[in-house]
Amino acid sequence: MCLVFVCDKEERVVGRQEASGSCPxxxxxxxxxxxxxxRRFCFLPFYFKIKRKYSCTMCSRRLVTHQ
Structure with a gap:
């Protein structure tokens, strides 16, 4: 008997806008x-989330905010 888990993660950019401040x-x-x-398990979606990520347009670094 063989047990196979099929998982998939898909990320898609929904929107972009200019943020305040400049790259440090x-x-x-x-x-x-x-x-x-x-995220999907056997082609069935079980996790859905929208996140906001920040990056610099010149050096392409991913920036992290500290709250």
Missing amino acids: YCGGVVQAMDVESQ
């Missing part, structure tokens, strides 16, 4: 992206 590394413009994340 190069001084470039910061961009805010709304990313839709969806």
Whole structure:
């Protein structure tokens, strides 16, 4: 008997907009992206979340906010 788990994760950018502030590394413009994340198990979605991620447009670094 063989047991196989089929899992898949898909991320899709929903929207982009310019964020306030500048990149601390190069001084470039910061961009805010709304990313839709969806996990599937055997082609059935069981996890869905929208996150906001920040990145620099010049040096392409992913930026993290501390709250």
